[in-house]
Amino acid sequence: MSDANSPKIKTPEWCSCQSVVDRMLDYVESALSTEDQRQLDRHFKLCPPCREFLRQYRCLPTLCERALERSMPEDAVERLRAFLKAKVEDEPSSR
Ligand SMILES: [Zn+2]
Numbered sequence: 001m002s003d004a005n006s007p008k009i010k011t012p013e014w015c016s017c018q019s020v021v022d023r024m025l026d027y028v029e030s031a032l033s034t035e036d037q038r039q040l041d042r043h044f045k046l047c048p049p050c051r052e053f054l055r056q057y058r059c060l061p062t063l064c065e066r067a068l069e070r071s072m073p074e075d076a077v078e079r080l081r082a083f084l085k086a087k088v089e090d091e092p093s094s095r
Contacts, residue, residue, distance in 0.1 A: 015039055020050050021079050024057050025087065049073065053080075 020043050026032045027040045044051045
């Protein structure tokens with residue numbers, strides 16, 4: 001699997017966009033450890049797509065999914081979809 005959509009930035013503390021997406025919800029809810037929170041903060045500074053993703057992510061639960069599709073790498077959108085789907089299906093209100 002190639003990672004062509006990732007920025008060409010490598011630092012010791014760099015985490016992949018994928019791992020950022022995985023932790024986005026916890027980040028928004030301030031549920032991360034201080035260390036993880038700082039790691040994501042750093043990632044957002046260096047990674048405009050993820051910054052934009054975070055901005056739109058904060059629209060939840062309105063969730064402008066189409067806007068995300070335009071601005072995010074396709075694989076990140078797919079991951080977000082799966083992630084949100086699991087999250088939504090976890091909500092009792094979806095009955
Ligand atoms: Zn990123």
